[in-house]
């Protein structure tokens with residue numbers, strides 16, 4: 001006899017207008033009192049809106065819109081910059097609260113966290129999932145001052161869609177929680193347009209509309225085979241399952257690495273600055289490659305040197321923003337090495353570069369999606385990732401540093 005599989009119980013906690021909430025809490029430029037609030041860009045209209053309060057959204061303001069356009073639609077709005085550090089700190093604080101309820105918490109972005117509550121029924125004395133979700137919501141609010149909406153169901157997809165229905169501006173009566181009971185996924189999905197289903201982007205929507213498929217209900221009329229004939233085998237069967245709420249992606253906890261490091265003991269002690277810099281840059285590239293492969297970003301960069309007499313010294317720099325690129329990590333490492341060498345200049349036996357204060361990369365991408373401030377630009381990140389792809393395909397040596405001058 002086999003034990004039946006427990007029914008999956010997945011929740012998504014999604015912070016409501018997260019950046020705007022955080023901006024209100026730390027209150028730059030009177031943001032705390034501003035009903036109409038735009039986060040991102042400046043009052044002179046430069047930059048892009050990252051987030052807007054729900055009141056401002058009623059004027060047609062959307063994230064990703066140039067701040068100048070948003071101010072034309074909503075001239076009385078207060079504009080504040082993105083409080084990135086505070087957002088990152090609050091996001092981590094939310095995760096810590098959620099981890100009190102289940103060990104399996106997966107931050108999907110800075111303001112969205114999945115929780116796998118499967119098998120916790122006993123732990124919560126058979127409490128219904130919506131009651132547990134309400135307690136989670138309360139705990140997050142009490143401990144972090146951030147309001148989240150929680151959606152739930154048997155899959156990630158259902159939880160994600162349910163969280164939209166829990167949003168206070170959409171459904172004030174929902175109390176911030178919307179759970180789809182097992183078995184009701186199909187009926188729930190029927191209430192959506194295909195454009196609302198994650199994974200169905202604008203181009204795909206056009207293709208579907210040309211086939212007369214606009215709502216989920218339209219698509220539910222057709223067999224897998226028909227959808228496959230129209231859309232190809234893979235896409236057809238993907239859509240068939242998707243519109244029935246099927247999603248096999250598990251919720252996965254990310255292991256928190258403390259640091260990543262690379263070091264090298266030399267066969268012969270190195271004394272020339274030129275040689276040390278060359279070795280250092282090689283180590284910095286390797287460490288930053290490791291960082292990106294593990295999808296982390298780092299705020300603290302440390303350079304370690306062991307002198308001929310075994311005296312080990314190190315120097316660190318913590319940046320305002322987490323970074324991932326070779327360029328920034330290499331240039332910071334080099335500056336740190338120069339400081340170490342200025343203090344004591346004797347032949348060295350070992351060099352090391354270590355990256356710590358790690359944050360998931362998704363979070364960094366999201367925080368810097370619309371901004372080009374900080375030590376690292378979107379171009380730096382794109383370039384670093386392009387280099388990784390080439391190296392993956394053609395091997396490490398395919399793209400070395402031409403000369404160090406190219407990089408600084």
Ligand SMILES: [Mg+2]
Nearest residue numbers: 014015016111
């Ligand atoms: Mg959100």
